[in-house]
Amino acid sequence: xxxxxxxxxxxxxxxTAVRGVDLAVEAGEIVGFLGPNxxxxxxxxxxxxxxxxxxxxxATVAGHDLLADPRAVRRRIGHVSxxxxxxxxxxVRDDLLLHAMLYGMRAAPARERIGKVLERLGLTGLEARxxxxxxxGQRRRFDLAFxxxxxxSLLFLDEPTTGLDPQSRAGLWEHVRDLRERDGLTVFLTTxxxxxxxxxxxxxxxxxxxxxxxxxxxxxxxxxxxxxxxxFLAITGLSPGEGAPSAExxxxxxxxxxxxx
Amino acid sequence: xxxxxxxxxxxxxxxxxxALRQKAGIAFGVLQPLLYLVLFGPLFATIGTWETLxxxxxxxxxxxxxxxxxxxxxxDVRSGVLERLRVTPAPRVSLLLGRVLSSSLTxxxxxxxxxxxGYGFGLRARPFGVLAALALMTLLGVGLAALSNAIALNxxxxxxxxxxxxxxxxxxxxxxxxxxxSMAPGWLDALSRVTPFRHVLEAVxxxxxxxxxxxxxxxxxxxxxxxxxxxxxxxxxxFSRDAA
Numbered sequence: 001x002x003x004x005x006x007x008x009x010x011x012x013x014x015x016t017a018v019r020g021v022d023l024a025v026e027a028g029e030i031v032g033f034l035g036p037n038x039x040x041x042x043x044x045x046x047x048x049x050x051x052x053x054x055x056x057x058x059a060t061v062a063g064h065d066l067l068a069d070p071r072a073v074r075r076r077i078g079h080v081s082x083x084x085x086x087x088x089x090x091x092v093r094d095d096l097l098l099h100a101m102l103y104g105m106r107a108a109p110a111r112e113r114i115g116k117v118l119e120r121l122g123l124t125g126l127e128a129r130x131x132x133x134x135x136x137g138q139r140r141r142f143d144l145a146f147x148x149x150x151x152x153s154l155l156f157l158d159e160p161t162t163g164l165d166p167q168s169r170a171g172l173w174e175h176v177r178d179l180r181e182r183d184g185l186t187v188f189l190t191t192x193x194x195x196x197x198x199x200x201x202x203x204x205x206x207x208x209x210x211x212x213x214x215x216x217x218x219x220x221x222x223x224x225x226x227x228x229x230x231x232f233l234a235i236t237g238l239s240p241g242e243g244a245p246s247a248e249x250x251x252x253x254x255x256x257x258x259x260x261x
Numbered sequence: 262x263x264x265x266x267x268x269x270x271x272x273x274x275x276x277x278x279x280a281l282r283q284k285a286g287i288a289f290g291v292l293q294p295l296l297y298l299v300l301f302g303p304l305f306a307t308i309g310t311w312e313t314l315x316x317x318x319x320x321x322x323x324x325x326x327x328x329x330x331x332x333x334x335x336x337d338v339r340s341g342v343l344e345r346l347r348v349t350p351a352p353r354v355s356l357l358l359g360r361v362l363s364s365s366l367t368x369x370x371x372x373x374x375x376x377x378x379g380y381g382f383g384l385r386a387r388p389f390g391v392l393a394a395l396a397l398m399t400l401l402g403v404g405l406a407a408l409s410n411a412i413a414l415n416x417x418x419x420x421x422x423x424x425x426x427x428x429x430x431x432x433x434x435x436x437x438x439x440x441x442x443s444m445a446p447g448w449l450d451a452l453s454r455v456t457p458f459r460h461v462l463e464a465v466x467x468x469x470x471x472x473x474x475x476x477x478x479x480x481x482x483x484x485x486x487x488x489x490x491x492x493x494x495x496x497x498x499x500f501s502r503d504a505a
Contacts, residue, residue: 051347051503053503053504075350079345081348083341087337094275094279095342098272102268102272102351104264
């Protein structure tokens with residue numbers, strides 16, 4: 001579903017955020033993408049979702065070449081960004097209809113589809129409200145609805161539960177699991193919560209300083225460590241982004257590399 | 262091409278629905294030129310004509326309304342709405358043009374209001390000339406709104422309002438909105454020729470007077486067309502910037 005090779009991004013001005021990312025994600029997988037702040041998570045995510053043009057490397061996303069045919073990629077993926085997508089002043093229903101129609105749906109089938117997605121996410125009855133009149137958890141589920149309304153085969157979730165209360169988090173996890181079980185959706189998510197990665201993901205990739213430093217199932221990455229948190233800190237160094245000894249970091253990671261590739 | 266037209270239409274309808282719901286926004290956009298019409302017009306009419314002033318106020322409302330259209334984009338960047346739109350397969354030109362056309366429709370409503378009130382005060386203009394002038398102003402509105410969107414996406418959000426509202430004042434003055442620039446000293450006259458709005462304004466004055474086939478009208482239409490083409494192209498580039 002996702003295959004990248006040497007994907008990299010250097011911004012104008014010379015900052016290299018991603019140095020060369022190799023990923024392989026199979027259809028139907030829930031994959032967690034972890035890394036400290038500034039490691040290149042969001043940049044990679046933005047490249048995979050066509051929002052940012054890679055400086056080098058190749059990528060096939062949802063069956064299409066990212067560089068050659070970004071529109072075909074856009075048609076098949078859903079994206080829930082970190083900051084959300086709900087407009088504070090517009091009834092969500094109107095924005096959802098616009099969104100669905102920009103994927104080529106006609107108004108009547110789009111309305112029907114929106115109704116189904118909202119029912120599934122427990123949002124029926126709230127669609128006439130503007131974003132400002134929704135709770136944080138409701139807004140996040142509407143963000144998810146935007147990502148799902150066109151029936152994508154691959155869903156990108158950028159820190160989907162940041163700032164949510166425990167009930168809303170658990171609820172969102174249930175929805176993500178259900179989407180995979182019932183629709184066979186492939187999910188690629190970034191998160192800072194290692195319990196979320198542990199609970200939700202089949203497989204994890206850890207990025208640090210712009211390269212993948214570890215991959216495997218949560219159990220594989222834990223290895224001998226007591227918790228995923230401990231394993232994560234061992235892989236990425238204790239003070240990420242502040243000059244932690246990179247030689248030790250990459251040395252530590254190679255032994256933790258799972259066999260999933 | 263069909264997708265471009267369809268998606269432009271969808272974005273336009275959505276933007277228009279939102280704009281029409283916010284009637285206060287439309288009213289405030291035309292309030293300042295209306296105040297000029299009501300509180301300055303009668304004074305101006307003692308030395309000049311309504312046919313000189315009303316076209317000037319049309320340029321003023323274009324700059325204040327379509328020129329500020331980028332404000333919407335500033336909010337849409339902040340709320341994540343723009344990113345949500347950019348991740349859809351919709352052509353980038355449609356994402357821009359749809360919202361720009363909707364800003365231009367708002368401008369048309371405001372312009373019609375201004376001309377109607379102008380008639381009430383004593384404006385005497387040819388109906389066909391007025392229709393042609395409104396069409397020209399709507400075209401100018403497309404260019405201005407596209408430019409405003411492009412500026413909004415290139416400036417820090419907190420700079421947009423101060424920068425654009427500061428730029429609007431000299432542009433209104435240099436267009437000759439209140440007095441024809443032919444009365445100005447040579448340097449000021451020359452400076453005003455560099456700004457696009459003078460040419461459009463003089464075309465509108467000609468159209469109001471029933472002079473349709475003049476070089477002034479041709480120049481005004483050409484300038485408005487060129488401005489729109491350049492700004493929509495530039496705006497589309499800004500909208501698709503960085504993307505794959």
